[in-house]
């Protein structure tokens with residue numbers, strides 16, 4: 001397998017941290033054993049955890065005001081895969097990449113698949129894009145796409161999604177994620193019922209062409225780019241559309257797509273209870289769809305989301321929704337952010353495995369809110385870093401991914417090999 005970070009360097013780095021890790025891991029194992037938790041069982045689950053990296057996340061995002069490109073940014077999908085392979089090599093938690101079409105459309109899908117294969121990378125859910133006009137496109141999406149008043153525009157958007165599925169099949173993907181920004185900026189601009197009916201009609205046509213082993217994931221978002229109303233604005237609309245469409249049409253929860261303070265973990269529970277929770281876009285936010293690094297603002301919320309997921313998996317062990325990081329990196333090195341964020345999501349997952357569910361059920365049943373919340377906090381407050389480090393170490397990743405990455409000089413090599421493209425500065429798009 002091709003590896004872009006020198007393995008000797010990785011080995012030397014790990015060696016210098018190994019004995020410290022082993023004593024931390026032993027101490028944590030003893031502590032957990034006192035609560036009848038077998039650290040080795042948790043370690044195996046941590047090692048099996050994975051989350052997809054978005055191809056667009058390895059470039060600097062930018063805001064609608066400006067984009068400040070970083071050094072050595074990837075200039076095409078092949079260079080993006082190079083960066084994704086570094087993230088996977090060091091973090092050992094991100095074996096798949098999620099593509100956005102047309103941003104990442106390959107001229108030869110087989111060649112792209114082989115390129116990913118050499119790194120052992122796979123392709124996760126495919127993302128269609130009908131929120132921007134593409135070059136040489138007949139109809140504009142200015143007033144919407146899958147929900148547009150004009151049948152011709154809707155047909156064009158449907159055809160694009162079908163095309164993305166066909167491409168994804170060649171790459172080994174198994175899901176299509178649909179997010180549309182369709183909506184309105186003024187009261188009265190759009191007929192609520194008609195636009196939602198048009199959306200459902202459109203996604204039914206896409207669903208009809210979906211391969212049998214594929215899922216279709218509907219992503220809701222409260223606002224932006226539409227500022228008065230958005231057609232798929234909430235989990236209710238997403239659920240209704242998914243239910244109308246078919247069994248393999250599911251809802252996807254992006255953590256940044258809700259009003260501040262909304263109880264997202266409860267949305268997770270509701271969707272799962274009725275068999276419609278299909279996937280996640282992880283990120284964090286303070287105000288809106290900020291796309292900040294996962295766990296950087298509200299790590300407790302992230303833990304509470306995983307607390308629900310672990311609860312669901314107790315009843316249904318084979319349940320595995322699609323996980324992807326959906327972040328925009330403006331002031332950090334995207335590779336560092338994605339490695340760190342993958343570990344933060346993994347951390348929330350591991351902590352959720354440590355919740356004493358028998359005790360929690362008892363405190364819920366006997367109406368003891370103090371002890372119920374303390375039971376969650378007991379797991380959340382544990383420092384599980386040794387488990388995450390050991391998971392990476394035993395999988396040939398880095399005990400300290402960011403230190404190893406910085407030591408490798410990978411970014412500096414990219415800066416030489418990939419000079420900044422002056423056409424890609426200026427205003428941001430996502």
Ligand code: PSV
Nearest residue numbers: 127179219254281289326430
């Ligand atoms: C929209 O805000 C979103 O979260 C969707 O997932 C898009 O595909 C992604 O951001 C990238 O623009």
Ligand code: MN
Nearest residue numbers: 219254281326
């Ligand atoms: Mn998203």
Ligand code: MN
Nearest residue numbers: 254256257289
């Ligand atoms: Mn978003």
